[in-house]
Amino acid sequence: MQTKSQQLKQSFLHYGTMLLGVAILAFGLFNVHSQSKITEGGVLGMTLLLHHWLGITPGISGLVMDITCYFIGFRMLGKAFLKNAIFSSIGFSVCYNLYEAYGYVLPNLGGRPLLAAVVGGLFVGIGVGLVVREGGASGGDDALAMIIAKNARCRISKAYFLTDFVVLMLSLSYIPFKNILCSLVTVTISSFLIDKLQKPAAFAETASSNKDGTEQEEDSTDVSA
Template sequence: MLQSLKDIFPLKTVLSILAGTAILAFGMVNIHKRVHITEGGVLGMILLLNYWFAIPAALLSPLLDALCYLFGFRYLGKDFLIRSIAATLCLAGFLKLWESLPYLFPDLTEHPLAAAVAGAFFVGIGVGLVVRQKASSGGDDALAMVISKLTRCKIARAYLATDITVLLLSLTYIPLGRIAYSFVTVTISSLLIDFIQDFSLETWKQRVRKHIRLARCSQE
């Protein structure tokens, strides 16, 4: 049993999940929650169904997350589910930590565009670090990863598809001006998640060496 857990959670995976959930929670508390940036994905769907059908959010949240995790278990395997449960617990812990502290990021309430961009970086980097380890910190990530696997599309497109669909439906009860900033957030964060998931240090080293060689050749 212990050896099995070590295989599922090598040190690199543990550190990446801890760093990712800490960064994600920081952005959620210090930017999203503070500036009231609307969400896409599962959270946005919870708000949408609550508005349309008056179903309590407390009931919808675990129900939709559980459904997404079941899809993840079905198509991504047991190890994915175990790592995702750990990541979800880490996220909950870091959310509680950041909420117990004073705000640690400048107040961007009067600058919603800057808040949308900054929030996107925290979400993109945080989620990207978790997804890179084949785990998810919430139902949104699990759903996007399943869609990406089944359709063989890049994960950025899967995130954008789910987020933008929910945001467009949210126009039934949220003003366009408020939704527009969320489009900025989900677009940037999706691209960042994709970049971090595919990032390879060795590939970048090879590119740097190639540019150095080309520069030397041009000088000669």
């Protein structure tokens, strides 16, 4: 049985790792993606697609999709997931706003799209990988990938790549092929890194109902193939 000090240390490492992950993710998205205009897949890419063809503002469509993914994640992955997801999402928002306040600290890689794709993929892969490792989610993309990986019993890298690939292929309807190709490089690198950083059973089902209808939280369930 763990002592109180051990529990506090474990909790500090848990939330500290998620905070480090969202800080790295936000840094890359602001300093690399936003400057070089790297196209996104997943939820963000879908919001841009809907805005282009239907005129729906990303502020509304993104919120609806994120909430939907979190709700499904809560139902399927348990209360621990939702708590981690809320913490990491707030942390990401705070970090991104801080970076915006201080301005860019990396050179604009817009003129070298392939390099931007590689560097961007590294930041996203490491950042999201650390968050997912602790059972959190920085946005609807992470929650959706975790849900797919759990139910399809596949590696989370495949789930991430699948969702990003589908959206990027749809985005070919209005985005040049060259841009999509660079984005595929980014999602390939980030998916690989997320898979490598994800420890076994990081985002498993954390709650199950017993015969009395009460919820029992479990530490983890391995979903890797």
